[in-house]
Each structure stands twice: as structure tokens, then as C-alpha cells.
Amino acid sequence: MGEGAGTDIDQDDRFEIDGLEFVPSWYRPSQPGSLTLLKGIHMVARYERLLAPFDRPRMVELGISQGGSVALLALLARPERFVAVELSPDPVVPLLDALRDHHLADAVKPYFGVDQADRDRLTRIVADEFGDDPLDLVVDDASHRYDETVASFEVLFPRLRPGGVYVIEDWTGQDQVADHAVATLTDPGSPRHAEANEELRRHLEAALADPTSPLHHQARAAIDQAVGQGGPPAGDAPVHGGRPPVSRIALELALARAVPGDALTEVRLDENWVEVTRGPAALDPATFRLADLCPDHYGLLTAFPPPPA
Ligand SMILES: C[S@@+](CC[C@H](N)C(=O)[O-])C[C@H]1O[C@@H](n2cnc3c(N)ncnc32)[C@H](O)[C@@H]1O
Structure with a gap:
């Protein structure tokens, strides 16, 4: 952590x-x-x-x-x-x-x-x-x-x-939880697992138990990924409840x-x-949109396929 x-x-x-x-x-x-x-x-x-x-x-x-x-x-x-x-x-x-x-x-x-x-x-x-x-x-x-x-x-x-x-x-909160879940679930013998923060573990369990939690989908997706031994979540399942992480x-x-x-x-x-x-x-507060400041010419904000192994 x-x-x-x-x-x-x-x-x-x-x-x-x-x-x-x-x-x-x-x-x-x-x-x-x-x-x-x-x-x-x-x-x-x-x-x-x-x-x-x-x-x-x-x-x-x-x-x-x-x-x-x-x-x-x-x-x-x-x-x-x-x-x-x-x-x-x-x-x-x-x-x-x-x-x-x-x-x-x-x-x-x-x-x-x-x-x-x-x-x-x-x-x-x-x-x-x-x-x-x-x-x-x-x-x-x-x-x-x-x-x-x-x-x-x-x-x-x-x-x-x-x-x-x-x-x-x-x-970074949502990413850290997902990262932590992957690290601890994929390799329980790893030093990261040994150092796992008990507090965060409780939060993860709470997120898994509560479908309305903002972290629920990240935790679920991380576990799906871990169970699939590192592969992406199956099908088109939304990784973040359909919304990007913060x-x-x-x-x-x-x-x-x-x-x-x-x-x-x-x-x-x-x-x-x-x-x-x-x-x-x-900047006009009535019309200001963050997306207008960052034209995404190279599609960095859309999902790139992972590089070939
Ligand atoms: C991390 S805590 C704030 C901690 C506080 N700033 C501190 O350092 O002691 C986040 C708070 O944001 C509130 N919150 C969550 N979603 C919100 C929203 N959409 N609008 C306003 N507050 C929200 C939660 O109820 C919670 O009390």
C-alpha cells in the first residue's frame, strides 16, 4: 500500500x-x-x-x-x-x-x-x-x-x-483497492500479501458485501481477474459498474x-x-466542460487493447 x-x-x-x-x-x-x-x-x-x-x-x-x-x-x-x-x-x-x-x-x-x-x-x-x-x-x-x-x-x-x-x-483510491486485491488474491505468499493492511482488507470485504459501494465493482472485477489467473474479466462485463474510476x-x-x-x-x-x-x-461556469480542455487525439482515454504478450 x-x-x-x-x-x-x-x-x-x-x-x-x-x-x-x-x-x-x-x-x-x-x-x-x-x-x-x-x-x-x-x-x-x-x-x-x-x-x-x-x-x-x-x-x-x-x-x-x-x-x-x-x-x-x-x-x-x-x-x-x-x-x-x-x-x-x-x-x-x-x-x-x-x-x-x-x-x-x-x-x-x-x-x-x-x-x-x-x-x-x-x-x-x-x-x-x-x-x-x-x-x-x-x-x-x-x-x-x-x-x-x-x-x-x-x-x-x-x-x-x-x-x-x-x-x-x-x-488513486479505487486503483489501489483493485491493485491490492489482485496482489493479495493472486499470490497469498507474496511480501505484499504479508504486509497487507488489515484496515484496507476490511474495506475490501465491506465493498464486496455492499453492491452500492463505489468500490464494489472494482473489487469484484479484481477478483474475477484473479480467479481467471490474470486474464481480463470475462466478456464485456463492466469493470467499474459501467463508469470510469476517478x-x-x-x-x-x-x-x-x-x-x-x-x-x-x-x-x-x-x-x-x-x-x-x-x-x-x-471560463463560463455554466458551460465549462473538462472534456473540452483535453481533446483525446490518440484515444488515451478509451480502452487500448493490451500489448501482445
Ligand atoms: C473521505 S470522507 C471526508 C473526510 C473529511 N474530509 C476528513 O478528512 O475528515 C468523504 C465524505 O464525503 C461524503 N460524500 C460521499 N459522496 C458524496 C457526494 N456525492 N456529495 C457530497 N459528499 C459526499 C461522504 O458521506 C463522506 O462523509
């Missing part, structure tokens, strides 16, 4: 900022004065570096979960305005209390029950909260699914100022840098995230 944003999540790495406790954990609900963060501790320094150039930024985060990252980013960035969006309709009360207690409630607005793929809703929220002011920073740590991730990107990226930054966390967006963004244009000036990626810097081009 690599060092994805969600790996190495260890409750023993708990820490405090301004008297508010943050506990890295997958499962623990937030408690009064103690918020759960779904990130490994190495991501905290990463966010400090990301935020350092911004002075009181206007920012959006997608994916609140237990609220740890919202409070963390708010305390680190001291934003002028910060909107956070979460699909679950249930407000995270310890987060709301922490924002109030740290005098952040005026600047930080969590929205619960909002789908990041709901373009109209997202457009209205941003218009209500920011008016015509451009955004400095967007962090997408929500669905980690392709369609939803592209939908939010197309709404929010044009709203960034030139030089503003758009981060997509964990773009990693496709990283390929699209890379292709967007391959052609002239100043919609985006930089695309940086590692296994934690993709970081895209907005260029000076005028």
Missing part, C-alpha cells in the same frame, strides 16, 4: 490545535471538543504547506464526514469564508459547536444533505455565500467517484481566481496540460492528490 490520504490513520496520532482535539480515525464518531479526521497525520503538514500562500482565503471543501478536516482547515487558514458540503443530511453537532466555540461560525458554513454532483445546488450555494468574489481554494475529499468529481470540478474550477488551486484527494480525471487533467491554452497553468499529482492551478482564461 502507498501513502494515500486515507492510509496510516491512527488514533494514537491525535493532536490539538487551539484546545480542539483531532483524532485520526476511520470509524470513531466526533465527540464534543474532539473531532474525527479521516486523514493520516502526514496529511496535516501537507495541508499546512498547501494553505501557507493563502491569506484569509475563500474556500470550499467537499466531504465533511465527521468534521475534522473542516475544523482543521479553518483553524489553519483562518478563511475569509469557507463553505463545506456533505451528502449526509445529519449535521455533525460537535463540529458546529467547535466552530461556535472558536469564533469561526460566521466564516465557516457547513452544508449537509448536498450532493457534490448536484450542479444547480452547488452553483446556488457558491453564489449565495461568495457572490461575485472568486474562490482561492477548493478541496474535494467527497465521493472519490468519477462522475461526481467531474461535476463539482466543472462547477467550481471556473469560480477560482487565476492562481487559485483545486485539490482532488485520493484519486483516476480518469487525473489523465484528463494531464492531457489538458498537453495542449495550448491557459485554463490551467499547472497540474501536480502524487498518490495523495491532484492539485490544479487555475490559469487566467475566462
